[in-house]
Amino acid sequence: MRNLIAFFKRFQIFLVFVLLQVVALSAYVQYSEFARLQVFSSASRINGGLYDIRYAVTQHFNLEKTNRKLEWENAQLREKLKLSNYKIDRELIQIEDTNYHQQYLYMSATVINNTYDKRNNYMTIDIGKNHGIQKGWGVISSKGVVGIVHLVGESYSIVKTILSKNINVDVSMRDGGAFGLLKWDGINPKICQISGISNDISIKKFTKVITRGGSGIYPKGIPVGVITKRKSIEGKPLWDLQVRIAEDFRTIQHVYVIKNVMLDEMRELEGKIPPDKEEEEL
Structure with a gap:
């Protein structure tokens, strides 16, 4: 005091x-x-x-919460796209929701870890069995094709990306419809190759490449990339095509896992196709 x-x-x-x-x-x-x-x-x-x-x-x-909400909303919007549905009434030329049933479902996920500079590249995402994920489902991003679910844990999954040796994605040219298989030579993480297209088919530079949808893993029309280089393979009637892929695996953060609700039926039916007689003789 x-x-x-x-x-x-x-x-x-x-x-x-x-x-x-x-x-x-x-x-x-x-x-x-x-x-x-x-x-x-x-x-x-x-x-x-x-x-x-x-x-x-x-x-x-609140940024993470906001991003999660936006991812969920994007997944819902993707499910409403016509490319995610299959048409019931094939004879009526109408665009009405009553003529379509849902074929592809989407679930958003965050990329926890990933590689892009190895011969076979993988990424870890934060959803797994607890979320209903199964091996073999397709994975895409807001930009384009990413890969296929390879391993599934309780809360996480491992995705084998298209930057891998043994992943062949069936793709087609958006203009013209010529189709082949997307492969990666293990060199540039931004460039993939397309094989199996005859060089008597006109392929222009900068043609957009999309998923064909033949495997049932991806819907038809998902972006893949654009043609940046083309040349004939010596001694073969085929094109050697280079594609600049849409997704940048060096910065990818969010993806969508795709479930084709009709995939099992399609594979079961295709499994009943009898083998070629020539193959049996071999």
């Missing part, structure tokens, strides 16, 4: 000066319109700055 009294005695002149300044400023602001406007203007700027900071902080901490 004595220290407090000593403090006031020591700084009494300064404290009286401060008090008089506060009284003078209060009177000035109260009776001066200009001063009052200046104070209110300054207070508004300060409050606005504080609100901006609070909003920015709130948005930052």
Whole structure:
């Protein structure tokens, strides 16, 4: 207490000066319109700055929740696309929802880890058996084809990407319909190759490449990339085509896992096709 009294005695002149300044400023602001406007203007700027900071902080901490919501909404929108449905009535030329049943379902996932510089590349995503995921399902992103589910755990899954040796995606040219298999030579993570297209078919540079949908893993029409280079294979009547793929595996963060509800039926039926007699003789 004595220290407090000593403090006031020591700084009494300064404290009286401060008090008089506060009284003078209060009177000035109260009776001066200009001063009052200046104070209110300054207070508004300060409050606005504080609100901006609070909003920015709130948005930052809600960013993951917002992204999850957007991914879920995108998955729902993809399921409503006609390429995710199959038509029931083939004779009627109508575009009505009653003529379509859902064929492809989509589930959003976050990429936890991935590689792009190995001969066979994989990524880890944050959904697994607990979410209904199964091996062999297709994986895409908002840009294009990504890969196929390779291993499934309880809460995570491993996806084998198209940047791998033994993944062959059936693709086609958006213009013209010529189709072949997408492969990767293990060199450039942005460039893949297409094999199996006869060189008597006209293929133009910058032609867009899409999924053909023949395997049932992906719907028809998912972007793959664009043709950047073409040349004839020496000694074979085939094109050697290079494709700049749509997805950049160096920066990928979010994907969609695709379920084809009719895939088992399609594979069971195709499994009943009798083998070629020539193959039996071999």
